[in-house]
Amino acid sequence: MIELDGLTKRYGEKLAVDDLTFSVEPGIVTGFLGPNGAGKSTTMRMMLGLDRPTAGDVLIDGRHYDRLKNPLKYIGALLDAKAMHGGRSAFNHLLCLAQSNGIPKARVHEVLDMVGLTAVAKKKAKGFSFGMGQRLGIAGALLGDPRILMFDEPVNGLDPEGIHWIRNLMKSLASQGRTVFVSSHLMSEMALTADHLVVIGQGRLLADTSMADFIQQNSRSYVRIRSPQRERLLDVLHGAGITVVETGGGTLEVDGGKSELIGELAAGHQIVLHELSPQQASLEEAFMRLTAESVEYHAHPQGPPQDWGDAWKKGA
Numbered sequence: 487m488i489e490l491d492g493l494t495k496r497y498g499e500k501l502a503v504d505d506l507t508f509s510v511e512p513g514i515v516t517g518f519l520g521p522n523g524a525g526k527s528t529t530m531r532m533m534l535g536l537d538r539p540t541a542g543d544v545l546i547d548g549r550h551y552d553r554l555k556n557p558l559k560y561i562g563a564l565l566d567a568k569a570m571h572g573g574r575s576a577f578n579h580l581l582c583l584a585q586s587n588g589i590p591k592a593r594v595h596e597v598l599d600m601v602g603l604t605a606v607a608k609k610k611a612k613g614f615s616f617g618m619g620q621r622l623g624i625a626g627a628l629l630g631d632p633r634i635l636m637f638d639e640p641v642n643g644l645d646p647e648g649i650h651w652i653r654n655l656m657k658s659l660a661s662q663g664r665t666v667f668v669s670s671h672l673m674s675e676m677a678l679t680a681d682h683l684v685v686i687g688q689g690r691l692l693a694d695t696s697m698a699d700f701i702q703q704n705s706r707s708y709v710r711i712r713s714p715q716r717e718r719l720l721d722v723l724h725g726a727g728i729t730v731v732e733t734g735g736g737t738l739e740v741d742g743g744k745s746e747l748i749g750e751l752a753a754g755h756q757i758v759l760h761e762l763s764p765q766q767a768s769l770e771e772a773f774m775r776l777t778a779e780s781v782e783y784h785a786h787p788q789g790p791p792q793d794w795g796d797a798w799k800k801g802a
């Protein structure tokens with residue numbers, strides 16, 4: 487388990503992490519979300535003792551990181567996959583890590599096998615593709631067979647096969663009872679992987695909740711309806727005091743989860759329905775809604791001005 491208590495980090499005027507208190511529980515995958523600059527990496531660095539908190543505390547299985555003997559056996563992390571000695575082979579890179587943490591050499595072979603790098607184990611890491619580098623970073627995180635695993639943007643730059651592999655790896659590590667904490671900007675991926683979410687914005691805690699509750703609490707649920715007897719249906723729904731929004735293409739929408747009531751009303755009036763489907767917004771929409779206020783860098787919402795980028799046409 488990872489426990490944060492009032493964790494705070496200030497860089498000069500900038501409050502990067504602001505009084506964060508939450509726990510990351512074992513047995514599930516916990517997603518760590520926040521817009522760019524929200525303080526995710528700073529928080530993760532403090533968890534690993536790489537940055538010193540300005541105030542507050544973070545405990546790894548009840549202890550400070552720097553009090554852990556052979557820390558790789560407690561917590562394994564993928565922070566920056568490129569942060570390794572590129573001149574070393576994959577095998578030697580892992581062997582150095584293993585030797586400095588009292589981990590037997592046999593484990594190096596095991597983790598290389600787990601991440602699918604055995605065939606290139608003797609190749610220098612600087613010749614690795616981005617995906618291979620990520621796999622090597624993950625091998626390093628797994629080296630000590632730790633109870634806690636932390637991944638910062640693990641699927642960044644990976645192909646679909648690599649993304650699928652990491653998703654399954656994280657789920658299986660959690661199902662073994664380990665604590666798995668992962669940050670990602672890929673919402674669709676997070677929705678498939680995480681059971682629980684911690685969301686921060688401008689360093690502050692915005693949500694600490696299950697995936698299902700997060701989506702339910704931060705998004706609109708509605709019922710989508712299509713009927714060849716649209717006008718009659720509208721009359722019936724209005725008569726029952728139900729507010730209907732007419733969207734394009736002959737589709738109607740009713741806020742909330744009233745699909746049973748609408749179905750019964752339509753049946754009672756012998757109105758044919760071609761669609762009656764409860765809709766829930768995606769994690770991405772829920773995330774955008776919750777964090778809209780705390781996004782540091784906004785693009786122009788309507789896109790660039792109309793004449794933007796025209797200069798080249800005029801030969802300027």
Ligand SMILES: Nc1ncnc2c1ncn2[C@@H]1O[C@H](COP(=O)(O)OP(=O)(O)OP(=O)(O)O)[C@@H](O)[C@H]1O
Binds near residue numbers: 501
């Ligand atoms: N060493 C540093 N010195 C000064 N400011 C820093 C330093 N590291 C981070 N910051 C600032 O702290 C804030 C949080 O940064 P951090 O990298 O933790 O955010 P993040 O959520 O990981 O962002 P991203 O999603 O873009 O990776 C940012 O405003 C950043 O500019």
